[in-house]
Amino acid sequence: MPELPEVEVVRAGVEPAVTGAVIAGVEVFEDRSLRRHDRALGPFGELLQGHRVLAAVRRGKFLWLPLDTGRALVVHLGMSGQVLLRSPGTDADAQLRIRLALDHPDHGEIWLNFVDQRIFGSMAVDTMAPTRDGLPAGFSGRAGGAWSGLIPSQVAHIARDPLDVSFSASSFLAALARKKTGIKRALLDQTLISGIGNIYADEALFAARLHYEQPAASLSPAKARVLLAAVRSILNRALAEGGTSFDAQYVNVNGQSGYFSHSLSVYGRQGKPCPVCGTPLVREQFMNRSSHLCPRCQRLR
DNA sequence: CAGGCTTCCTGCGCGC
């Protein structure tokens, strides 16, 4: 559920609290939340305890905190993950899986709670490797240090997201033209373009008037560019609504966050009129999940 | 080898 805009709101929200902070304590309440942690590196807690966080970086839906050890704490929210900042001593949140006690030189002590109902999300300490192109690995709000050209090993196969300044539109369009699959599958393939999930895929396809099963390779270069522009526009709008103000971000990391549902045109709106032509929107099963579309505006060609 | 299906998970809402 959390897609690029939601993860970016989390990243921006935690950045001031974690950058420069030392991890003073680690409590793991649910081992399954460490599924993506490689035990061969050492115990999760020991790899964090006493070490300093250098930044908060995001690529697509992956978030990571580079550490002074040369490694990083990788966070993925999965379906239901949340990162919440709390005052020390606060009652445990429901479905609290992992808690980090942070000691920040300016802001003092703060708890970073990783909450996750469905346990599809995870935290892991990971090694870092240089990016293939030598460019910054992802987005962060600060000037890059040595960490900026490094990417966690388990994120290395994830493509740059369409809001990344180093995203290559021409490479993406060329990859689309080679794909022997439907356009929605391609949009959801994080190795082609990252950050898009089921909700914004449906929204972008509606904006570009494309059916989810339209073969990716059948799109004209012009149509593919229209789709990419729609993706960027939808992600940017959601991002803007997610809070350009610090207050909005703070609310978010305090759990008041919501979805940007007020801006959705088709997702979850089956039976309601299409915003363009008035035809009732439909929901169809596809890829073991639901696709929302206007049967008139989005015809398979 | 790439495409696509299965599995992992829990809380909620609905129908019987």
Add this chain to the structure above:
DNA sequence: TGCGCGCAGGAAGCCT
């Protein structure tokens, strides 16, 4: 009322 089923979907891993 209470039970049980379906549904929500990100991504690794496995199968074809």
